[in-house]
Amino acid sequence: MTTDAGARAPKYYRVKEQLLELTRTLGPDAPIPAERSLAVALRTSRTTVRRALRELAGEGRLDRVHGKGTFVARPKVYGTLRLDSCAEDLRAQGVEPGARTLDVGRVAADEKLSGLLGVGVGEPVLRVERLLLADGEPLAVETTHRNPGAGHAAEGEVTVETTLATPCEATLLHTDVGQPMLLVTRHSRTADGEPVDWVRSVYRGARYRFVTTLLRATD
């Protein structure tokens, strides 16, 4: 199912496969020809070339830099799903983790936060917004809302789904609007079941994958 066997592929998809083959012959960070050159060379329109390039960037095979060019991307990094940070995971891959705090403050809980954190509507909630980095490159935007009176987190429910980059996220993450992202939300509680925090993280899908180990529940 990884190939297009059995389905008629649109022209842009064949272009995409040709370009993917090109990236395999080149190393990471190698530049590939300009869009207008590719359109001529592949006897197609720039629009068609661009659709192929955009998808390859969305899959983490190419990096596109406005004004500079398009380059072969480095492989994805991964992180283990857990409650604490994933910094050690990155180091184990030879990638230097980092973080930049974008905003810290208190906000009044709206109805949604009130329900998630177990505080009254209008009560103050701690809000922290951070940019997570891998080798200095933006990896994710993480927004935490924390109940200021809660204890330490002992367990958490995590959801993972796809989303598309908003203009704001695209700017922060150095990617394009509409590129696929991994949206991870985590709702943590103390051992007593008291809500601690609610974290919403948007990871660049082209750069990140999650890993977790499962045990069979029933045997």
Next chain:
Amino acid sequence: MTTDAGARAPKYYRVKEQLLELTRTLGPDAPIPAERSLAVALRTSRTTVRRALRELAGEGRLDRVHGKGTFVARPKVYGTLRLDSCAEDLRAQGVEPGARTLDVGRVAADEKLSGLLGVGVGEPVLRVERLLLADGEPLAVETTHRNPGAGHAAEGEVTVETTLATPCEATLLHTDVGQPMLLVTRHSRTADGEPVDWVRSVYRGARYRFVTTLLRATD
């Protein structure tokens, strides 16, 4: 970070927000106006409308049906990350699970499968390809390669990342080429560490989210 505050939004993105607002006023399965009508009404080109519609479909807000029209989508379903099936999860959401076997057979292990399953190159490996359904709608394509001599799986390493639908996957899953998908791979072992199977599943990102519960490892 869910809004476009702070970043200049392209025109198609404002169109997208207007259409999203429209879906909120309508119920699931309600039809929305045709692309050409929207282009006139919103004083833009059909291309711009289509980019907005495509992203909304990728986010699971709209369903587009070739020749029929565009409709408000139903909410995503979710599944728990675990080694056995997710059928009970779906039933708990009032969704009827199903599966259709696409292909069953034996293939000779290539180098990759040999390494993953611990069998010699050229040795036979069981291959099963299935289409997972939710309320009769395609939800995922699942390909399993199994070591025929292995015992029961006791643990598994799971990775979750984004990918884009290939023409073949798009056909099977009733979606469009290039739409964002959740790629889940699972490598299972017995309690003794013997490889059992390797499963590659492509879930429609617009229809599915994963849920898992974590415990803090160190306290």
Next chain:
DNA sequence: AAGTGGTCTAGACCACAAT
């Protein structure tokens, strides 16, 4: 100034579904 990627347009033509 020149070259790159990013957005947007207006239109042609195709494929599919309903009438």
Next chain:
DNA sequence: TTGTGGTCTAGACCACTTT
């Protein structure tokens, strides 16, 4: 046949980077 979404084109113009 008509209306829908799907693909593709050729070109204009903008934004960013480098020279």
